[in-house]
Amino acid sequence: xxxxxxxxxxxxxxxxxxxxxxxxxxxxxxxxxxxxxxxxxxxxxxxxxxxxxxxxxxxxxxxxxxxxxxxxxxxxxxxxxxxxxxxxxxxxxxxxxxxxxxxxxxxxxxxxxxxxxxxxxxxxxxxxxxxxxxxxxxxxxxxxxxxxxxxxxxxxxxxxxxxxxxxxxxxxxxxxxxxxxxxxxxxxxxxxxxxxxxxxxxxxxxxxxxxxxxxxxxxxxxxxxxxxxxxxxxxxxxxxxxxxxxxxxxxxxxxxxxxxxxxxxxxxxxxxxxxxxxxxxxxxxxxxxxxxxxxxxxxxxxxxxxxxxxxxxxxxxxxxxxxxxxxxxxxxxxxxxxxxxxxxxxxxxxxxxxxxxxxxxxxxxxxxxxxxxxxxxxxxxxxxxxxxxxxxxxxxxxxxxxxxxxxxxxxxxxxxxxxxxxxxxxxxxxxxxxxxxxxxxxxxxxxxxxxxxxxx
Amino acid sequence: xxxxxxxxxxxxxxxxxxxxxxxxxxxxxxxxxxxxxxxxxxxxxxxxxxxxxxxxxxxxxxxxxxxxxxxxxxxxxxxxxxxxxxxxxxxxxxxxxxxxxxxxxxxxxxxxxxxxxxxxxxxxxxxxxxxxxxxxxxxxxxxxxxxxxxxxxxxxxxxxxxxxxxxxxxxxxxxxxxxxxxxxxxxxxxxxxxxxxxxxxxxxxxxxxxxxxxxxxxxxxxxxxxxxxxxxxxxxxxxxxxxxxxxxxxxxxxxxxxxxxxxxxxxxxxxxxxxxxxxxxxxxxxxxxxxxxxxxxxxxxxxxxxxxxxxxxxxxxxxxxxxxxxxxxxxxxxxxxx
Numbered sequence: 001x002x003x004x005x006x007x008x009x010x011x012x013x014x015x016x017x018x019x020x021x022x023x024x025x026x027x028x029x030x031x032x033x034x035x036x037x038x039x040x041x042x043x044x045x046x047x048x049x050x051x052x053x054x055x056x057x058x059x060x061x062x063x064x065x066x067x068x069x070x071x072x073x074x075x076x077x078x079x080x081x082x083x084x085x086x087x088x089x090x091x092x093x094x095x096x097x098x099x100x101x102x103x104x105x106x107x108x109x110x111x112x113x114x115x116x117x118x119x120x121x122x123x124x125x126x127x128x129x130x131x132x133x134x135x136x137x138x139x140x141x142x143x144x145x146x147x148x149x150x151x152x153x154x155x156x157x158x159x160x161x162x163x164x165x166x167x168x169x170x171x172x173x174x175x176x177x178x179x180x181x182x183x184x185x186x187x188x189x190x191x192x193x194x195x196x197x198x199x200x201x202x203x204x205x206x207x208x209x210x211x212x213x214x215x216x217x218x219x220x221x222x223x224x225x226x227x228x229x230x231x232x233x234x235x236x237x238x239x240x241x242x243x244x245x246x247x248x249x250x251x252x253x254x255x256x257x258x259x260x261x262x263x264x265x266x267x268x269x270x271x272x273x274x275x276x277x278x279x280x281x282x283x284x285x286x287x288x289x290x291x292x293x294x295x296x297x298x299x300x301x302x303x304x305x306x307x308x309x310x311x312x313x314x315x316x317x318x319x320x321x322x323x324x325x326x327x328x329x330x331x332x333x334x335x336x337x338x339x340x341x342x343x344x345x346x347x348x349x350x351x352x353x354x355x356x357x358x359x360x361x362x363x364x365x366x367x368x369x370x371x372x373x374x375x376x377x378x379x380x381x382x383x384x385x386x387x388x389x390x391x392x393x394x395x396x397x398x399x400x401x402x403x404x405x406x407x408x409x410x411x412x413x414x415x416x417x418x419x420x421x422x423x424x425x426x427x428x429x430x431x432x433x434x435x436x437x438x439x440x441x442x443x444x445x446x447x448x449x450x451x452x453x454x455x456x
Numbered sequence: 457x458x459x460x461x462x463x464x465x466x467x468x469x470x471x472x473x474x475x476x477x478x479x480x481x482x483x484x485x486x487x488x489x490x491x492x493x494x495x496x497x498x499x500x501x502x503x504x505x506x507x508x509x510x511x512x513x514x515x516x517x518x519x520x521x522x523x524x525x526x527x528x529x530x531x532x533x534x535x536x537x538x539x540x541x542x543x544x545x546x547x548x549x550x551x552x553x554x555x556x557x558x559x560x561x562x563x564x565x566x567x568x569x570x571x572x573x574x575x576x577x578x579x580x581x582x583x584x585x586x587x588x589x590x591x592x593x594x595x596x597x598x599x600x601x602x603x604x605x606x607x608x609x610x611x612x613x614x615x616x617x618x619x620x621x622x623x624x625x626x627x628x629x630x631x632x633x634x635x636x637x638x639x640x641x642x643x644x645x646x647x648x649x650x651x652x653x654x655x656x657x658x659x660x661x662x663x664x665x666x667x668x669x670x671x672x673x674x675x676x677x678x679x680x681x682x683x684x685x686x687x688x689x690x691x692x693x694x695x696x697x698x699x700x701x702x703x704x705x706x707x708x709x710x711x712x713x714x715x716x717x718x719x720x721x722x723x724x725x726x727x728x729x730x731x732x733x734x735x736x737x738x739x740x741x742x743x744x745x746x747x748x749x750x751x752x753x754x755x756x757x758x759x760x761x762x763x764x765x766x767x768x769x770x771x772x773x774x775x776x777x778x779x780x781x782x783x784x785x786x787x788x789x790x791x792x793x794x
Contacts, residue, residue, distance in 0.1 A: 063553060063557035063558070067550040067553040068550075077542075079536070081536035081604070085532045088524055088532065089755050090755070091528075092528050092755075093758060093759055096524065096526075096762075097766075100762065107514050108773055111510060115503075116507075166754065409536035410604050416539055417539075420543045424546075427551075431550060431554055
């Protein structure tokens with residue numbers, strides 16, 4: 001494999017590891033701050049137990065998020081130095097602001113939260129919890145400002161062969177940003193919801209009538225969180241798709257394996273894709289549905305991959321000559337279908353969890369036992385979602401401005417990148433397993449055994 | 457142009473802040489297996505940095521981010537040139553970070569011993585590698601006309617840079633030992649004081665060697681006009697002051713002394729570099745400077761406004777947390793019975 005592919009794999013693998021932990025922090029920090037608020041306002045010790053019990057999971061998860069995240073901060077310099085050189089004027093700023101505004105806040109106040117139960121007043125401790133929640137989500141906002149620029153560049157000019165920022169506010173007002181941010185935000189809400197549902201269900205199932213009040217209440221809160229998150233992230237994702245259909249039709253057409261322009265266009269549910277000959281050899285279709293999904297009507301024209309390829313090739317011919325602008329269609333087509341399928345399953349399960357007090361058949365053990373593996377669903381949806389977003393942008397690293405192959409560091413050797421790829425994959429893989437296993441232990445421990453948030 | 461100078465200073469402050477703050481938690485990590493003889497001791501040692509290490513590490517992230525935002529070309533060259541050392545550095549940080557948070561999650565002696573050595577090795581490697589990087593910054597490396605470095609790992613592991621790595625590791629050990637004298641339970645603090653006095657001597661010898669070598673192989677101390685000589689002299693004063701304060705058991709002053717030593721050492725390197733950020737050993741014209749590596753004036757202006765608002769805020773609340781956790785850590789009764 002060449003250096004570009006190895007670097008690509010390395011970025012993909014490390015960032016996917018990182019994003020196992022990110023949504024959990026985003027959502028869980030909010031739920032914990034909420035529980036602690038209820039404890040402070042009502043003086044109800046059960047809520048304090050809830051905050052502390054789930055806080056243990058947050059701390060384990062947060063540590064893994066931090067250490068996997070450090071890799072990303074330096075990755076743009078390590079493997080993608082030409083990207084850093086070309087795009088640094090724009091891309092470095094949100095990254096630095098993320099650190100200044102969010103990382104300091106979240107790490108400092110998480111320290112206060114973990115070690116401060118007996119040191120600071122209740123009010124300050126609660127404020128620390130909310131600052132952690134705010135800061136985590138602010139960090140998501142700033143990294144997505146950076147990512148949105150890569151997806152949909154705005155507020156820039158090209159000077160002396162590099163992109164320079166001309167309008168900071170345009171970066172913040174990137175029309176792609178609200179979709180991406182709220183999509184990720186509600187992934188967090190849903191992920192935390194399913195995490196609490198799974199472990200609460202485990203306790204409800206194991207301990208039956210003797211189960212601690214902590215888990216009964218957690219289950220109810222988690223069901224609300226899981227359902228809200230799953231429904232809203234779906235709706236926002238749909239709106240995002242409609243936006244992309246207008247501004248980056250190639251992304252949508254590739255995701256739908258829609259090769260030929262059609263008016264109206266059918267929605268292909270499943271297909272056997274022949275990327276080489278740029279067609280599908282087998283399709284199951286819903287007539288006119290793709291037009292409806294993109295335009296809310298049954299008449300809109302949806303341009304096919306082949307037409308878009310011809311148009312893009314003509315547009316960038318002076319710069320790149322004959323070249324392909326077709327993303328890896330099979331990959332994004334199936335990743336998207338997996339994501340949507342998992343998302344719908346999440347909505348169904350969250351709805352059932354909401355209905356559990358009313359419907360007798362949901363109170364049986366099978367449903368509770370089902371919720372434990374269901375914790376994996378949001379992770380699967382988030383990962384496949386990122387594969388679609390980043391995969392369907394290919395061959396670009398910054399849409400229309402720089403290709404991935406132009407972005408790689410020139411001074412690297414295959415050997416060193418191969419080494420780091422294997423090394424990071426194994427190290428972060430081991431870390432992910434350890435973190436997941438510790439979270440499983442913490443989630444299935446008894447609250448009284450769990451003791452304090454950290455046993456230093 | 458004034459903003460380019462300002463950002464050179466900001467980047468220096470962020471790196472200095474990172475080394476001053478995370479320096480002591482690297483040091484505590486390196487001292488952990490040697491000063492913590494019993495499990496309860498080791499827990500108490502880790503509790504001294506528990507609330508702080510992650511906030512300290514953000515200084516490194518921010519320093520990297522600021523370099524990226526203000527001098528992207530320098531960021532690009534630096535981290536791609538130091539590819540393998542940075543990969544190892546990241547691995548070291550991953551292991552020690554996981555160690556801090558995971559060692560107490562399981563009640564098995566072997567599990568804890570594994571992480572204790574992981575914290576030790578991670579802290580040592582991180583301190584050493586940063587020293588190697590800073591040594592190479594002072595010395596320069598073979599940056600070519602296109603701003604890239606193509607010569608691989610071995611030239612970066614030159615004796616001068618390795619010596620710099622050892623000096624950083626020793627200096628951070630001293631800094632960590634002094635932190636423990638102030639924060640650890642008295643029995644451990646006593647051991648830390650003993651360790652601190654011998655490490656101080658090692659740092660003294662190391663600094664003599666490093667300064668002479670810097671004088672000989674780099675222009676950091678010797679170039680006419682602005683150079684690192686004044687800061688170097690201040691580093692000497694601070695280190696001697698640290699030794700004196702240690703002897704007199706004025707631990708607060710000693711901590712200030714070791715912090716100032718680190719600060720002056722970093723200032724020495726940066727003032728010696730200015731206006732260069734990365735020195736090319738092939739041709740002075742290939743060096744990356746605060747003008748040819750910088751972001752546009754617009755970006756620098758935006759970042760200046762943001763930083764002027766946020767950095768004082770960060771300093772305030774981080775200082776506040778040090779005040780909240782100012783008490784000496786004690787050994788918990790239930791832990792000492794294990």
